[in-house]
Amino acid sequence: MKPLIFTQGGKRIATLTPQEGKAGEVFTLGSAANCDVVVSAEYGLAPQQVSFSPLGSVWWIGDAAADGRLEIDGRQTAAEALVGKAHVKVDRFEFDVECEISENRKSRREVASDILYSHALASLSRNLGDSTSADEMELEKRIGASLDDIISRGIPELEGLGEGVLDELRQETMEDMLRLGPLEPLIADDSITEIMVIDYRHIYVERKGKVGLTDRHFRDPGHLIRVIERIVNKVGRRIDESSPLVDARLEDGSRVNAVIPPITPDGACLTIRKFGKSLFTLDKLVSFGSMSPEMMKFIDACVALRKNIVVSGGTGSGKTSLLNAISLCIGPAERIITVEDSLELKLQQSHVVRMEARPANAEGKGEVSIRLLVKNCLRMRPDRIVVGECRGGEALDMLQAMNTGHDGSLTTVHANTPSDTVARLETLCLMAGMDMPLSAIRAQIASAVSIIVQTARLSDGSRKTIEIAEVCGLDDKGNAKLRTLFEFKREGVDPVTRKVLGRHVVVARPTFFEDFALRGVPLDESVFAGLAAAEPGKAEV
Numbered sequence: 346m347k348p349l350i351f352t353q354g355g356k357r358i359a360t361l362t363p364q365e366g367k368a369g370e371v372f373t374l375g376s377a378a379n380c381d382v383v384v385s386a387e388y389g390l391a392p393q394q395v396s397f398s399p400l401g402s403v404w405w406i407g408d409a410a411a412d413g414r415l416e417i418d419g420r421q422t423a424a425e426a427l428v429g430k431a432h433v434k435v436d437r438f439e440f441d442v443e444c445e446i447s448e449n450r451k452s453r454r455e456v457a458s459d460i461l462y463s464h465a466l467a468s469l470s471r472n473l474g475d476s477t478s479a480d481e482m483e484l485e486k487r488i489g490a491s492l493d494d495i496i497s498r499g500i501p502e503l504e505g506l507g508e509g510v511l512d513e514l515r516q517e518t519m520e521d522m523l524r525l526g527p528l529e530p531l532i533a534d535d536s537i538t539e540i541m542v543i544d545y546r547h548i549y550v551e552r553k554g555k556v557g558l559t560d561r562h563f564r565d566p567g568h569l570i571r572v573i574e575r576i577v578n579k580v581g582r583r584i585d586e587s588s589p590l591v592d593a594r595l596e597d598g599s600r601v602n603a604v605i606p607p608i609t610p611d612g613a614c615l616t617i618r619k620f621g622k623s624l625f626t627l628d629k630l631v632s633f634g635s636m637s638p639e640m641m642k643f644i645d646a647c648v649a650l651r652k653n654i655v656v657s658g659g660t661g662s663g664k665t666s667l668l669n670a671i672s673l674c675i676g677p678a679e680r681i682i683t684v685e686d687s688l689e690l691k692l693q694q695s696h697v698v699r700m701e702a703r704p705a706n707a708e709g710k711g712e713v714s715i716r717l718l719v720k721n722c723l724r725m726r727p728d729r730i731v732v733g734e735c736r737g738g739e740a741l742d743m744l745q746a747m748n749t750g751h752d753g754s755l756t757t758v759h760a761n762t763p764s765d766t767v768a769r770l771e772t773l774c775l776m777a778g779m780d781m782p783l784s785a786i787r788a789q790i791a792s793a794v795s796i797i798v799q800t801a802r803l804s805d806g807s808r809k810t811i812e813i814a815e816v817c818g819l820d821d822k823g824n825a826k827l828r829t830l831f832e833f834k835r836e837g838v839d840p841v842t843r844k845v846l847g848r849h850v851v852v853a854r855p856t857f858f859e860d861f862a863l864r865g866v867p868l869d870e871s872v873f874a875g876l877a878a879a880e881p882g883k884a885e886v
Contacts, residue, residue, distance in 0.1 A: 347444050348360050348362040348363075349361040349372075349404050349442055349444045350442065351440050351441070352440065352443070353439070353440050353441070358382075359382045361381060361382070370399055371396050371398045372396065373395070373397070373409055374393075374394055374395040374396075375390050375392050375394040375410070376388075376390045376392055377392035380392075380393060384438055388435075388437055388438040389437075390410075390435060390436075390438060391410035391412065393409045393410065394409060394414075394415075394435055395407070395410075395415060395435065396408075399565070400462075400466050403426045403459050403460060404426070404442075406424065406425055406431070406433065406442070407423065408424065411423070414435045414436055415435055416433070417434075418431050419432075426459075426463040427442060429443065429444070430442060430443035453506075457506055458514050460500060461492070461496070461503065461518050462518050462521055465492055465495060465522060466522065485519070488519065488522055489519065492515050493515075496515065525572055525576070526568065527548065527562060527563055528548070528561070528572065528617070530561070531548070531550055531559065532595070532619070534550075536553070537550045537552055538554075538618070538619050539617065539618055540616070540619065541615075541616050542569065542613075542614060542615035542616070543611075544566075545563035545565060545566050545613070546562050547562070548561045548562060551661075554802060554806015554808070555806050569612070569613045569615070570605065570613055572615075573605065573615055576593055576601055577601075580593045581703075583706075584603055584605055585605075586607065589605045589608040589609075590602075591603050591704075592686060592687050592704075593687065594687045594689070598688060598689055599617050599619045599620055600617070600618040600689055601615070601616070601617050602615075602616045603616075620666070620689065620691075625669055626670050627644060627645065627673070628641065630667070630810070634809070635663070635807075635808060635809050635810055637831070637848075637849035639831065639849070639851055639871070639873075640813060640831050642868065642869050642872050643813065643830070643831070644674070644813070646861055646867070646868040649674065650857075650860060650864060650866050651753035653747045653752060653754050653755075653793055653795045654671065654754075654755050654795065654798060655755075655756055655757070655758055655766060655796070656668050656671070656755070656756070656757045656797075656800065657757065657758045657759070657760040657761075657762075657765070657766040657769075657799055657800070658757075658759070658800035658802075659759065659761055662801050663800050663802070664734075665689050665690070665757065667798065667800055667810065668731070668733070668755060668756075668757055671755060672690065672692050672731060672755060675692075675729055676694075677695065678696070679694070679728035680696045680698075680726065680727055680729070681697045681698070681727065681728065681729045681730075681731060682697075682698045682700065682722045682725055682727040682730050682731070683699045683730075683731045683732075683733065684718045684719055684731070684733065684739075685699070685700070685701055685702070686701070686702050686715060686734065686736075687701065690731065692731070700718045700722075702718060715737065716737065716738050716739035716777075719739045720742055723746055723751070727751060728753070729751070729754055730746055730755075731756070732754075732755075732756040733757065734756065734757045734758070734759070735757070735773055736759070736773070737777075738777030739773075740758075740774050740777070741773070741789070743793075744794075745793075747793035747794070748792055748793045763797040763799055764827060766797050766799070767790055767797075767825045770790050771786050771790065774786045774789070774790075787819060787823060787824065791816055791818050791825045791826075795816060796815060797812075797814045798812075798813050799812040803845045804838070804843075804845060805843055805844045805845045807845065810831075810833070810849075811832065811833040812831065812832045813831040814827045814828060814829050815827070815828045815830055815855045828853055828856065829853060830851070830852060830855055831850070831851055831852060833847050833848070833850075834848055834849075834850055835847040851872070852876075854876065
């Protein structure tokens with residue numbers, strides 16, 4: 346935002362410089378000593394006569410005293426957006442203001458968009474009162490009427506643009522003020538899996554595992570802050586200087602993380618992990634090449650056999666999507682309790698109870714942790730417990746639930762390999778503060794966890810199930826013993842497309858293979874038909 350320069354008779358008398366990244370600034374001109382531009386009492390101005398606010402990339406001049414004495418370029422007005430320069434008069438006191446807002450590369454359409462947004466924003470704050478008291482439909486109706494009124498005023502910067510362009514500007518302004526502004530088309534684009542706003546000027550997205558910069562941007566730092574507040578307020582969260590970090594979600598379940606200054610001194614940062622509108626199923630993952638048909642059949646049979654399954658992988662490797670797909674294998678007659686930090690799972694069964702953790706309020710009270718919810722699950726007569734992600738002491742409660750009759754439970758963990766998953770679970774259990782010996786924790790893990798499904802995002806951006814391992818108790822040293830059942834064998838990279846080449850192979854049968862027949866769980870014999878003789882030490886790690 347450019348400074349606002351005040352002159353009289355060609356001589357500069359004052360300059361107002363907005364603070365970068367600060368939203369809601371208001372400067373004043375008047376007779377009071379605390380004004381930003383102080384005018385001699387001989388002119389008879391009010392203590393605060395005129396206000397100057399940087400809004401939506403333009404300066405807004407307003408009649409702060411509301412006494413009807415403000416004139417801009419010979420027109421009496423209560424408020425007006427400044428483009429370029431203007432002559433301002435209050436009775437006998439006159440001056441000129443100038444601001445080079447529009448850089449040469451800005452088109453006339455962009456300038457018109459700034460003007461319309463600034464007028465609408467000022468009208469909203471001036472005429473709509475407490476907008477939080479109106480529901481969304483009523484607020485949209487009132488803002489729409491305000492925009493129509495602004496367009497009909499004959500503002501010079503809006504004239505001659507054509508009805509089609511004005512309709513587009515009206516819609517864009519409505520999205521900026523009521524919805525997610527420049528993020529709206531990115532949210533609607535199903536090919537985008539991640540939206541990363543590093544400041545109000547730069548928005549990156551991820552498509553097919555590749556990250557690139559878009560041509561979208563917010564109007565100013567305040568616009569970005571308002572969009573973040575709009576997101577978090579809808580789910581009962583808050584974000585301010587005392588609580589500058591927040592996790593939230595969009596209406597479609599997409600995960601949102603926002604960070605604002607002073608934690609991010611360069612401006613607010615927003616990250617949105619999108620989830621596709623269509624559900625991933627194991628069949629779809631097979632068609633995408635994420636896993637083999639044999640893997641799909643084996644996982645389906647393990648769910649029916651009520652094996653406890655942990656999905657592990659790095660950030661953005663597709664853990665939640667895979668967990669959703671696996672959950673579809675659960676029978677429709679079973680009672681499922683889900684526990685999540687932010688609601689992301691989309692279970693399709695009818696008998697599902699969803700619970701979401703809640704952070705503490707401004708007084709530091711009212712927190713409901715995932716650990717407390719996992720404990721509460723045990724009192725709700727669950728057939729299956731699904732924890733969106735174990736990231737703390739709740740891992741111990743989850744393992745104890747698995748070991749006390751709640752077979753067939755599912756969860757995810759951040760880890761890069763099955764062996765890392767076991768180590769990660771050990772660390773998370775220690776975070777519970779129960780003062781348990783490590784040997785007891787390892788025994789709990791070995792007894793509770795049956796299968797680890799490992800996912801990864803490869804160098805070409807594709808997401809694959811790279812390994813399925815069985816936890817086969819403890820070895821002689823008291824460590825969890827893992828047996829690789831399936832794995833993805835890499836065979837190089839295509840020199841032209843840079844696509845990772847490889848294939849899924851069967852490595853070993855599970856030690857509980859006979860249980861499928863004993864418990865009447867169908868498992869196609871072809872699943873392990875391609876089993877090759879494993880190299881010594883290959884199947885077990």
